[in-house]
Amino acid sequence: MKMYLRALGAAAMTAGALTVPSVAHAADDAPKFAALTERDESGRAVSYPIRQGESTSVVLGVANVGTAASAGVVVNVRTFNDVDLPRTFTNCQYYVDSNLEGAWCEIDQELPAGSGTYALSPFQVAAAPAAQADRMPAIVFQWFPKDWIDDNGGIEEFAKKDSGQGTTPVAGTGGTLSLAAKELPIPAETNRLGFAYVKLVTPPATPTPSPSASVPATPDTTPPASGSGGGLPVTGADAATLGIAGGGLLIAGAVAFLVARRRRARFTT
Numbered sequence: 001m002k003m004y005l006r007a008l009g010a011a012a013m014t015a016g017a018l019t020v021p022s023v024a025h026a027a028d029d030a031p032k033f034a035a036l037t038e039r040d041e042s043g044r045a046v047s048y049p050i051r052q053g054e055s056t057s058v059v060l061g062v063a064n065v066g067t068a069a070s071a072g073v074v075v076n077v078r079t080f081n082d083v084d085l086p087r088t089f090t091n092c093q094y095y096v097d098s099n100l101e102g103a104w105c106e107i108d109q110e111l112p113a114g115s116g117t118y119a120l121s122p123f124q125v126a127a128a129p130a131a132q133a134d135r136m137p138a139i140v141f142q143w144f145p146k147d148w149i150d151d152n153g154g155i156e157e158f159a160k161k162d163s164g165q166g167t168t169p170v171a172g173t174g175g176t177l178s179l180a181a182k183e184l185p186i187p188a189e190t191n192r193l194g195f196a197y198v199k200l201v202t203p204p205a206t207p208t209p210s211p212s213a214s215v216p217a218t219p220d221t222t223p224p225a226s227g228s229g230g231g232l233p234v235t236g237a238d239a240a241t242l243g244i245a246g247g248g249l250l251i252a253g254a255v256a257f258l259v260a261r262r263r264r265a266r267f268t269t
Contacts, residue, residue, distance in 0.1 A: 031064050031066045031068045031069065031070040031111065031113065031145050032064065032065050032066025032067075032068075032190075032192075033062055033063070033064060033065070033066075033070075033073070033143035033145075033192040034062065034063045034064075034065045034186055034187075034190035034191065034192065035060075035061070035062060035141060035142065035143055035190075035191060035192055035193055035194025036059075036061030036062060036063060036117055036119075036184040036185070036186060036194065037058075037059050037060065037061055037184070037194060037195070037196045038059045038061075038184065039185050043185075043187075045195060045196065045197055046059075046197070047197040047198060047199040048196075048197070048198050048199065049198070049199050049201045050125075050126075050127045050131075050136075050198045050199065050200060050201065051127065051200070051201055051202075051203060052127050052129055052130065052131045052200070053126075053127060053128070053131075054126065054127060055086065055124045055125065055126040055127075056124060056125065056126075056127075056198060057122060057123065057124050058123060058124065058125055058139060058196045058198065059119050059120075059123075059182070059184070059196065060075065060077065060119060060120045060123055060141045060194065060196055061117055061118060061119040061182060061184045061194075062075070062111070062117070062118055062119075062143050062179070063115075063116065063117045063118070063184070063186055063190075064111045064112065064113050064114065064115060065113075065114070065186065066113050067113050068113060069110065069112045069113055070110065070111040070112075070145045070146070070147075071110055071145075071146060071147055072106065072107060072108045072110070072111075072145070072146030072147070073106075073107050073109065073111055073143055073144070073145065073146055073179070074104065074105065074106045074107070074143070074144045074145070074146050074155060075104075075105050075107070075120065075141055075142065075143050075144075076102065076103070076104050076105075076141065076142045076144070076158070076162075077102060077103050077105065077123075077139065077140070077141045078100055078101070078102040078139070078140045078141070079101050079102070079125055079139050079140075080099055080100055080101075080137050081099050081135040081136065081137060082127060082128040082130075082131035082132060082135040082136050083101075083125050083126075083127065083128075083131075083136050083137070083139060083198060084101060084125065084126040084127070084128055085101040085102065085103055085125060085126075086124060086125070086126055087103075087170065087172045087173065087174075088124070088172045088173075088174040088175070088177075089103075089105060089172040089174055089175060089176060089177035090171055090172050090173070090174065090175070090176055091105055091106055091107065091171075091172075091176050091177055092104065092105035092106075092155075092171065092172050092177060093105075093155045093156055093158075093159035093169045093170070093171060094159070094170055094171070094172060095159045095160075095162050095163040095164075095167065095169040096163065096164055096167050097162060097163060097164035097167070098164055100164075102159075102162055103159075103172075104149075104155035104156075104158045104159045104162075104169075105120075105155070105177050106146055106149065106154075106155050107146070107177065107178060109178065109179050111179075116181055117181070117182060117183060117184040117186065118179040118180060118181055118182060119179065119180060119182040120177060120178075120179060121177075121178055121179065121180035121182075123177065125139060125198060127198070131200055132200070133200040136198055136199075136200055138195040138196065138197055139195065139196040139197070139198070140193070140194075140195060141193075141194050141195075141196065142192055142194075143192045143194075144192070156169065
C-alpha cells in the first residue's frame with residue numbers, strides 16, 4: 001500500500017512539474033535545453049547524502065543541444081516535503097505552496113548551441129531538522145530561455161502564479177546564482193525537465209564511555225607492632241639490625257661474667 005501511495009505521489013509531482021502548457025509550447029521554437037545531473041557507472045542519477053538539519057550541494061545541469069543560441073536562461077527549481085530550499089540568491093524569486101518550495105532563477109549568461117555542459121554554481125538544498133527518508137522525493141528542475149520568460153512578465157510573475165494562497169514570493173538575500181562549466185553526461189534522449197536526488201544518512205551513534213576502573217587500594221606494608229598477639233616474622237634489613245644488636249648484648253654479658261669471676265678468685269686468695 002505504501003509503495004502504491006508513493007507511486008501516486010511521484011506521478012502527481014511529475015504532473016505538477018509539467019503543468020506549464022504555454023511555456024512548453026513556446027520552448028519548441030526556442031533554444032533546446034537538456035536538463036542534466038551527475039550519474040553513476042550504471043547511468044543512474046547520483047543521490048547526494050544529506051543529514052537532518054544540514055545542507056548539501058546538488059548538481060542541476062543544463063546543455064543547449066539545439067541550433068539556436070540563448071541570451072540567458074531561467075530555471076525553475078522545486079523541492080517537496082522534508083527537502084527545503086534555502087533562500088540564498090538575489091536573482092531568484094522564492095515561493096511556497098503547501099508542501100512545495102520553489103524558486104524561479106534568471107541567469108544573464110549567454111548559452112550558445114553546442115557550447116558544452118554547465119551546472120548551477122553554487123546550489124544547495126537542506127533537510128528538515130526532523131527529516132524522514134520516505135519524505136524526500138526528487139528535486140525537480142526545468143530550463144527556459146530568458147527572453148521568453150521576460151516577454152511573459154519575468155520571473156516575478158511566474159513566481160506569483162506558483163505561490164500558494166496568502167503567500168508572496170521574495171528574492172533571496174545572499175549572492176548571485178550563476179552557471180559554471182561542468183562535465184556532465186548527456187543522455188541519448190534529452191528533456192528540459194530534470195530530476196536530482198538526495199539520500200538521508202544517519203550519523204553514527206556516539207559510543208557511551210565505559211565507567212573508569214576503580215584503582216585498587218595500596219596495600220599497607222607497615223609491619224605490625226609486636227605484642228602478645230604475635231605477628232609476622234621480621235625479615236630483611238630490620239632482621240639484620242636486630243640480629244647485630246642481640247649479638248652485641250650477648251658478648252657484653254660474657255665479658256662482664258669473666259671480669260666478675262676473676263675478681264672473686266683474686267679476693268679469695
